[in-house]
Amino acid sequence: GAVVSQHPSRVICKSGTSVKIECRSLDFQATTMFWYRQFPKQSLMLMATSNEGSKATYEQGVEKDKFLINHASLTLSTLTVTSAHPEDSSFYICSASPKRGQETQYFGPGTRLLVL
Amino acid sequence: QKEVEQNSGPLSVPEGAIASLNCTYSDRGSQSFFWYRQYSGKSPELIMSIYSNGDKEDGRFTAQLNKASQYVSLLIRDSQPSDSATYLCAVRTIQGAQKLVFGQGTRLTINP
Numbered sequence: 675g676a677v678v679s680q681h682p683s684r685v686i687c688k689s690g691t692s693v694k695i696e697c698r699s700l701d702f703q704a705t706t707m708f709w710y711r712q713f714p715k716q717s718l719m720l721m722a723t724s725n726e727g728s729k730a731t732y733e734q735g736v737e738k739d740k741f742l743i744n745h746a747s748l749t750l751s752t753l754t755v756t757s758a759h760p761e762d763s764s765f766y767i768c769s770a771s772p773k774r775g776q777e778t779q780y781f782g783p784g785t786r787l788l789v790l
Numbered sequence: 791q792k793e794v795e796q797n798s799g800p801l802s803v804p805e806g807a808i809a810s811l812n813c814t815y816s817d818r819g820s821q822s823f824f825w826y827r828q829y830s831g832k833s834p835e836l837i838m839s840i841y842s843n844g845d846k847e848d849g850r851f852t853a854q855l856n857k858a859s860q861y862v863s864l865l866i867r868d869s870q871p872s873d874s875a876t877y878l879c880a881v882r883t884i885q886g887a888q889k890l891v892f893g894q895g896t897r898l899t900i901n902p
Contacts, residue, residue, distance in 0.1 A: 706888055717878065717894040718834070767833045771888060778824070779890060784833040 677701050678770050680782035687758055688790055695753045695785045697768030703748035704770035708779060709741075712765040724751050758789040793817060794881050796893035805902050809866040813879030813893055816860070822882035823855055823862045824890065827875045834878055838864065869900045 677700040687693050697707055706725050710718040722738075724730040724745035732738045742754040751770075755762055765786050769779040794815050803809040811825075822841055826834035838853040840846045840862065846853045852865040862881075866873055879893040 708889065718892045720889055720891075723889055778836065778839060780836065781826075781833040 676772065676778075676780040678704075678768065678780050678782040680768055680785050682785060683783060684786045684788075686788045686790065689759050690757055692754055692756045693758055693787060695755075695766055695768075695787075697751045697753070697770070697782050699749045699770045699772075699780075702770075702772045704751075704772060705748065706771045707745055707751040708769045708771075709743060709751075709753050710767045710769070712767060712784075718767065721753075755787065758787070760789045763787055763789045792893075793883065793891045794879055794893040796877075796879050796896045798894055799897040800899055801896055802899045802901055803869050805869060805871060805900055807869055809869045809873065809898055809900070811864040811866075811877050811879075811896050811898065813862045813864075813881075814860055815862070815879075815881045815883075815891075817881070817883040818857075818860060820857075820860075820881045820883050823853070824880040824882075825851075825853060825862075825864045826878040826880060826892075828878055828895065829875045837877075866898075871900045871902050874898060874900045 679698045681696045709721045712718050720733050721736045722730045722732045722743050724743045726745050726748050730743040745751040765784050767784040769781045796813050825838045827837050828834040840853040840855045850867045854863045876895040876897045878895045880890040
């Protein structure tokens, strides 16, 4: 149980284009999903928290207009990196919690983004 | 002071020995503590969660929590080469609602 998938697993795009990453909870309903970014040899940095049906809460320093998050259903959240630049190249990982207030987070396999 | 601190390592342990990973946190009101394992190029996977003082054992893994000292540790008995990974300590702080704060991770290498 508690399986989270992400798509795509890897994406290469040109600078200035937008990239959408999907995060799905496969065997549970996720009222809350989290988006993280991880640069090489660094720990996970939380970008935003999204609750189904409401606006995402962004961490300090994360541009909400650049990283668009949509959590339209209890099993799907999407992160769109708009006008991507090389410095956005990173490992993007989502996680999901089965219940509101449930602390345990289950991670997706991650999406490696390379912006040329 | 970082909210969650870990020794980044690398920590080298011979195969079969006990690996001890440590984590300290700054928010005294923190209630929930987690250990995740992350292999290179992969996402984290949950190993243990612990909520109350004392030890919690699961197979070869034992988590230890001491809230008075704001300290949580992970012991891996009979270490195997497959245990070589980065271990992330995560804490749910009371101010942070549902979010977790992660330490920088400790890189563990088990030497055959």
